[in-house]
Amino acid sequence: MIALIQRVSQAKVDVNGQTVGQIGGGLLVLLGVEKEDSKEKADKLAEKVLNYRIFGDKNDKMNLNVQQTDGELLVVSQxxxxxxxxxxxxPSFSKGAPPQLANELYQYFVQKCGEKVRVETGKFAENMQVSLTNDGPVTFWLKV
Structure with missing residues (x-):
């Protein structure tokens, strides 16, 4: 399971001209699900995303996580x-999970993160337009 996370001051996702998810400060999480992924991997990745220290403290050092800054998540399947x-x-997509498994694990990941912070989402398997203001820019590739 892969998450490309971007620290943002704002982000939103539109489908067919309608905004379906929008956040202020926090993380845009682009989530990729692979064939071998499981709920256990989703748990590990959710924990990592929620606790990854990429927000500045009072000395502007990356010491705070999204929870400590009252940030939000916008999770988009990718x-x-x-x-x-x-x-x-x-590109070959042979490593990607079949749609049913990918959607199940995507929804599970969103639910797990939603237990700790406010989460907005895109729409699974839809053509989405994602816009963001990357804060930094700060972007990390996380894989479990």
Whole structure:
């Protein structure tokens, strides 16, 4: 399971011209689910995302996590994170989870994070337009 996390001052996701998820300060989480992923991996990744210290403290050091800053999450499914780009000029998605498993684990991840912070989402398997103001910029690739 992969999360590309970006520290944002704001982010939103639109589907068919309608905003379906929007946050102020916090994290935009692009979530990719692979074939071998499980609820246990989702638990580990949720814990890591929620506790990853990438927000500045009073000395502007990255010592605080999203919970400590009362931040929010915008979680967007992104199967392309599971792509194999090692060969040729076209990505392979053979490592990606089938849609049913991917959606189940995506929803589970959102639920787990929602137990600790406010979470907004995109729409699974829809064409989405994501906009954000990256704060920093600060972006990390997390994989469990």
């Amino acid at each position: 199967f392309t994170l599971a792509a194999d780009t090692g060969r040729g000029l076209r």
